[in-house]
Amino acid sequence: MFVQVIERCIKSLDDLKQVIIDIDDLAKRHRKYGVNKGHMKIAGKALIKVLEDFDDEWEKQTEEAWLFVFSLISALMKRWLPDDLVKNNEERCTLQ
Numbered sequence: 001m002f003v004q005v006i007e008r009c010i011k012s013l014d015d016l017k018q019v020i021i022d023i024d025d026l027a028k029r030h031r032k033y034g035v036n037k038g039h040m041k042i043a044g045k046a047l048i049k050v051l052e053d054f055d056d057e058w059e060k061q062t063e064e065a066w067l068f069v070f071s072l073i074s075a076l077m078k079r080w081l082p083d084d085l086v087k088n089n090e091e092r093c094t095l096q
Contacts, residue, residue, distance in 0.1 A: 002047070003011065005026055006069065008022055009022065009023070009073075023076040024080060026039075026073075027076070027077035027079070027080035028077075028080055030080075032053055032082055036081050036083060037081045037083055037084050038084025039080070039084070043074075044067070044071070045076060047070060048063060048066060048067065051066055092096045
């Protein structure tokens, strides 16, 4: 699903209103699943780890680019997500 969102965003770069609509729709679906703002940071770390593991030519620039893309999408999605009601959520769900 995430890759599909990225692909659609790239194809729609000439129509930023549509990109925002797509990301808003994604956030609203995630809200129904119980996703909150605190989950976004954990999801970002997981995404970077997975992408790094599958890319034999991973470099710092690659990581920075993906972090930038994720931070933009995350910022838009957080507008629709509830606050993290459990403090230290990140501590309970760490990646190793």
